[in-house]
Amino acid sequence: MKTILIPTDFSENAGDALAYAIDLIGREKALVHIVNVSDPAILAADESISNDAEKLLQLKESRQSLEALEVFSKARFGTGSESHIRIVTHLVGGAIAPMIRSLAKELDVDLIIMGTQGVQHDFVEKRLGTVSTTIFKNAPCPVILVPRAYVFKPISNILFATNLNHSDPYALWKATELIKPHIGVVRCLHVVEKPEDKHDRHLEEFAKYMIEHSPSIQTIFTIEVNEQVEAAITEYADTYSVELIIMHKSKHPLWERLLKSGHTKNMASQIKVPLLVMNEEKE
Numbered sequence: 001m002k003t004i005l006i007p008t009d010f011s012e013n014a015g016d017a018l019a020y021a022i023d024l025i026g027r028e029k030a031l032v033h034i035v036n037v038s039d040p041a042i043l044a045a046d047e048s049i050s051n052d053a054e055k056l057l058q059l060k061e062s063r064q065s066l067e068a069l070e071v072f073s074k075a076r077f078g079t080g081s082e083s084h085i086r087i088v089t090h091l092v093g094g095a096i097a098p099m100i101r102s103l104a105k106e107l108d109v110d111l112i113i114m115g116t117q118g119v120q121h122d123f124v125e126k127r128l129g130t131v132s133t134t135i136f137k138n139a140p141c142p143v144i145l146v147p148r149a150y151v152f153k154p155i156s157n158i159l160f161a162t163n164l165n166h167s168d169p170y171a172l173w174k175a176t177e178l179i180k181p182h183i184g185v186v187r188c189l190h191v192v193e194k195p196e197d198k199h200d201r202h203l204e205e206f207a208k209y210m211i212e213h214s215p216s217i218q219t220i221f222t223i224e225v226n227e228q229v230e231a232a233i234t235e236y237a238d239t240y241s242v243e244l245i246i247m248h249k250s251k252h253p254l255w256e257r258l259l260k261s262g263h264t265k266n267m268a269s270q271i272k273v274p275l276l277v278m279n280e281e282k283e
Helices: 012-023 053-075 097-105 123-128 131-138 169-179 197-198 202-213 229-239 251-259 263-268
Strands: 002-008 030-039 085-093 111-116 141-146 157-161 185-192 221-224 244-248 275-278
Touching: 002 012, 002 185, 002 229, 012 030, 012 111, 012 141, 030 053, 030 229, 030 275, 053 085, 085 097, 097 131, 097 221, 131 141, 157 169, 157 229, 169 185, 169 202, 169 275, 185 197, 185 202, 185 229, 185 244, 197 202, 197 221, 202 221, 221 229, 229 263, 244 263
Parallel strands: 002 030, 002 111, 030 085, 111 141, 157 185, 157 244, 185 221, 244 275
Antiparallel strands: 141 275
16 A cells, blocks of 8 residues: 655645546555645644734634545545545644655655646746755655646656666666556656767667666667757657656766756756656665
8 A cells, every 4th residue: 555645735736736646546545645734833823822813814724624635535535444545634834845754754655746836837946946846855755746737647658767877777666666557658768968979888788778677568768869858858758748757866976967967856847747756765
């Protein structure tokens, strides 16, 4: 049974993430934790001698929204052993990103699913990042970012962006386990800056290794020449109508070079389809 955490601010974007999660789970068993992180001052409002009317209202609305989600859960999935999805809600206080990280570790979640603006990010957000990018960069587990207004589509085409990390086959296997029962053609994509880089003999060896160890029935390895990694990934995703992009974050020096240039964060700010970031817990 998967354990999934979904942060929510009760926005439409957060609702998109919840709807996506439910469709992704399908008939698999899952425990879904929906978490709203509020200002600690708001949570303390009902215990304060000098109650703040505005904070009390925000607290009441948050509790009512979470209660509505619980009612929805029971109505749709039932209760007890016959329910394949169980939803638990949490109202906590603190800074959003650290609290989500802390809860993910405490609850031992397998996956975080959250909404992001995607291509609708403005210029400042793309340059400086958002709450969603802060969360996925520090999460102790994989994170799926769902772009605003995205409607779930059965996953039949998966794009796995690789930078020749030795642990990529494992990351790909783990990713396919997380999205079960959905599985499709896996399209491994490696982007090089110069045409001559395509002829590196190590590329052929790595491509063969990835294909041989892929969990998919059909795996395709493609090398694209483009100085802009994000542009190459986006164009490839559009061309093959992929339903999920996977990027693997790790401590390998090759990936450190990639991450320092901000490719994963940049992709998060321009995705049109969900992005699964395969985080590794930091020591």
